Amino acid sequence: MTPAPARDLTVTGVRLTPILVADPPLLNTQGVHQPYTPRLIVEVETADGVTGVGETYGDTKYLELARPFAEKLTGRQVTDMNGLFRLADEVAVAAERTDDAVDTGGLRGVQTADKLRLSVVSAFEVACLDALGKALGLPVHALLGGKVRDAVEYSAYLFYKWASHPAGRPAEQDDWGAALDPAGIVEQARAFKERYGFTSFKLKGGVFPPERETAAVRALAAAFPGHPLRLDPNGAWSTETSVTVAGELGDVLEYLEDPTLGTPAMAEVARRTGVPLATNMCVTTFAEIPEAFATGAVQVVLSDHHYWGGLRNTRRLAAICETFGVGVSMHSNTHLGISLAAMTHVAATVPNLHHACDSHYPWQSEDVLTERLAFTDGRVTVSDAPGLGVTLDRERLRELHRRWLDDDGTYRDRDDAAAMRVAEPGWVTPAVPRW
Structure with missing residues (x-):
């Protein structure tokens, strides 16, 4: 039996598409969701023409790290997912806020430069898993055991x-x-x-x-x-x-x-x-x-x-x-x-x-x-289709990216407190504990 030809899993290109998506006026202790929230869509393409997709936060600080990360990923193997963490450490990123304030974008505790790196790495890892699954004809869950x-x-x-x-x-x-x-x-x-x-x-x-x-x-x-x-x-x-x-x-x-x-x-x-x-x-x-x-x-x-x-x-x-x-x-x-x-x-x-x-x-x-x-x-x-089992709607992706391009910067960084000040001009993010 003739073995199947080996797939070339070299990353030949990475596309980053920041978008703005509609968000309802949902309230939390920091304020209210803005009308639009930023997300980042990551696409990783291999030499065989297989493309994997990932998604993460799209705020400016994530984009500033994702762009040089994407450049360094080209030429590597999609199978080298352990290497993604080493790659992230090589990418210079401005020092992030590390005080005890709550992150208003995620409401998930103290934010550090390391957490920022991991949030970016996650999108590239998912995209690589999606591409690998498609290349091998396996769903992502199979690649995870x-x-x-x-x-x-x-x-x-x-x-x-x-x-x-x-x-x-x-x-x-x-x-x-x-x-x-x-x-x-x-x-x-x-x-x-x-x-x-x-x-x-x-x-x-x-x-x-x-x-x-x-x-x-x-x-x-x-x-x-x-x-x-x-x-x-x-x-x-x-x-x-x-x-x-x-x-x-x-x-x-x-x-x-x-x-x-x-x-x-x-x-x-x-x-x-x-x-x-x-x-x-x-x-x-x-x-x-x-x-x-x-x-x-x-x-x-x-x-x-x-x-x-x-x-x-x-x-x-x-x-x-x-x-x-x-x-x-x-x-x-x-x-x-x-x-x-x-x-x-x-x-x-x-x-x-x-x-x-x-x-x-x-x-x-x-x-x-x-x-x-x-x-x-x-x-x-749970999808059993190769990869994640999802397909990008490229026209819709272009439309949401166009919204991001047309934005004057108001919504490119999520800020629930700023959104609340539109309704309540004197709003100040409450100190915690609030009650």
Whole structure:
């Protein structure tokens, strides 16, 4: 039998396409989402003409690193994914803010130059895995060791929300309406359940005083008895407030996510309450794991392949969590279908994934794919097609890139506080703890 000819997996070109995608006026403790949010689409092409795609944050600081990174990637093998991290270290990048402030773009804790590098590497790694899968005729999950489930469960991601962006702001229309009280949150949850079949619900908190958000969770529990519920105030509470709310909602919460900032404060809350604590803020790097696990500060780590450095690092994180008896699930920020496909592939390979994953995808009315990924009964079916199993809609990609080109810089960097000042000119990002 004649062996198949070897594929030439040399990277011959990399395309970076920054885009602006519509985002609804979703509220959080920092402010409100802007009408448009930046994303970066990465395409890696091999000598055989195979192209893989990836996606990550599109803010200026990510682009400044991605561009020289893309230049250095040409001529390398798509199989050399370990080398992506060495390559990132070779690329010069301006010093990033490393104080204790919350990153307003991601609400994921202290931002460092290393986290920035990993967020960029993740998009290139996904693109390389997609290209390799297409070249070999294998789905990405097979390259990660094989799937252990045929569909991945996701949770409805509920937000306090305005009916529309402030007057005079460009915006795409949506039919979700406002949600500013318990009744509005319950109505939003019903819409998520009817449209997508979600059976668990997460509320983004830290927007209103804790008693108001506690009432919303209680209303959800009454409307959807037995459904797993989560509350995420993004570190807006003191330890005392966190303990109080945990006591009031302990009978209905699956877990409480980042009620307060920092591992020591989370550990204190954990010691004083029986409610499991989840995080995507105090454990966002491998270096942060020992303290958090040793002090019992978190019971569920919410991974995010974007800032953990890709899909293979996500599996590594899941294995560490399993070793120490800590739960694992997935965090989500505003993202499109490429990222959802990547999340689904890696989630399909994690045996100890016992909590539904987060996803902003239902909030995004725009995408760069020829076909949107679908939620059925709250789940996304794991594709067995080569690579990620998605196809770029190049015309739509050009349109969203054109929006980025036409922008005067207002939306090229996500800033929830600046967006809030359009409606409330005196708005200042609240100090934490806020309550």
